Amino acid sequence: MSTDDLSTQVREFLSTRRARISPEQAGLPAYGGNRRVKGLRREEVAMMAGVSVDYYIRMERGNLSGASDSVLESLADALQLDEAERVHLFSLARTSASPSRARRAPAPVTVRPVIQQVLDAMPDTPAWVRNGRHDIIAMNPMARALYSLILEDPRRPANTTRFVYLDRRAPEFFVDYERIAQDAAAMLRLEAGRNPTDKALIELVGELSTQSELFRHRWASHDVKFHRTGVKRLRHPVVGQLDLDFESMDLSSEPGLRLNIYTAAAGTPTADGLKLLASWAASQLGIPTEMAAGETA
CATH class of the missing domain: 1.10.260.40 (lambda repressor-like DNA-binding domains)
Structure with a gap:
């Protein structure tokens, strides 16, 4: 900068x-x-x-x-x-x-094996790790299934904000698309203030500004926002609408990375939807469906 x-x-x-x-x-x-x-x-x-x-x-x-x-x-x-x-x-x-x-040290581009173990230890819950640019650094199978549309972009690391603003399917995928778009730009603006010399962030903002009028408008507002807890409503192409509670927290052992976890209250339609998502994720990985559902083999 x-x-x-x-x-x-x-x-x-x-x-x-x-x-x-x-x-x-x-x-x-x-x-x-x-x-x-x-x-x-x-x-x-x-x-x-x-x-x-x-x-x-x-x-x-x-x-x-x-x-x-x-x-x-x-x-x-x-x-x-x-x-x-x-x-x-x-x-x-x-x-x-x-x-x-x-100038800050760049956030890790991978996670330590123990962090991946933590993600994989939550087999029924979508969980993933991102950096301040919203690059996806690590995921468990449920998160990969939940964000399968985002992962279709061959560029790595996949970036959720790039999907929000540049993929034509994003307004359908996110039920509250306008709020999601606003929050994504505001979180990037907050990160730009914290880490103004991040070359990859500067390039991402440039890409989004060039290709999305909506992003240019949101970026020009200079709004900033934390993303710690709330509800995210998604229309998944396989299992339908999911109204997910989310928690986002810093990984103190990995400065610059955040852990995101999506859950649903027991007995709700979204909890049933997550069970369907687990079965679908297992089918993509070749895992027997009854094992994916947590039943005794």
């Missing part, structure tokens, strides 16, 4: 956060009915953050170098940033202060 690129990220992130807050939301009186700016004025943000107008203008022009943690916290409060947005603001500030220190 060049200095100009970083300045642009800072400027657009701060200006878009400022534009979304009305004076009423900030608890400020809205004098007059014809405001020339959307959201808050720079002067109003500076007042609430406890800094001079000139200092805030310098920050919004892309210069966060030298900003103390207390100033950043006050700015985050003034702009009503959520947890992910605060992390992103501090990441941008660290890079501004020391671009050379922003």
Whole structure:
């Protein structure tokens, strides 16, 4: 990331956060009915953050170098940033202060055998490991069956966000496609703030920006988001709709990698769907169906 690129990220992130807050939301009186700016004025943000107008203008022009943690916290409060947005603001500030220190060691491109053992020890549950670019690093058979459409792309590592934005089947596969697309871009934006020198991430963003108008729009919003827990609804081409609970967690032993696990409450249609998926996955691997269903051979 060049200095100009970083300045642009800072400027657009701060200006878009400022534009979304009305004076009423900030608890400020809205004098007059014809405001020339959307959201808050720079002067109003500076007042609430406890800094001079000139200092805030310098920050919004892309210069966060030298900003103390207390100033950043006050700015985050003034702009009503959520947890992910605060992390992103501090990441941008660290890079501004020391671009050379922003370079991080690349995440592993494979997992240790014991991690694969952990995945395979969950035979009835789709489980997989990804990096911050959303490259799939490792999977168990259930995850391969669940994401069989994504794995049809011959490029490796397979990338879930590339599928979301560039595969025509994605809107049908993801029941909540608009939210999925928005979240995918927001998570990539968060990763770009954390790891601005990741060449592969820069190339992925370039590819998606070139080929997807929707991605360009989502990327330009400068939204950021954590992806830790929730519900993912999929229309699987073999077993039908699955409403899956997901948990995503950092692998502390593998910095930069996250473990994703999809489950369903017992007795639900999705739990039955996962049993069908297990049988289908077993048939693809040549495993007897009764063994796949957990019955005594």
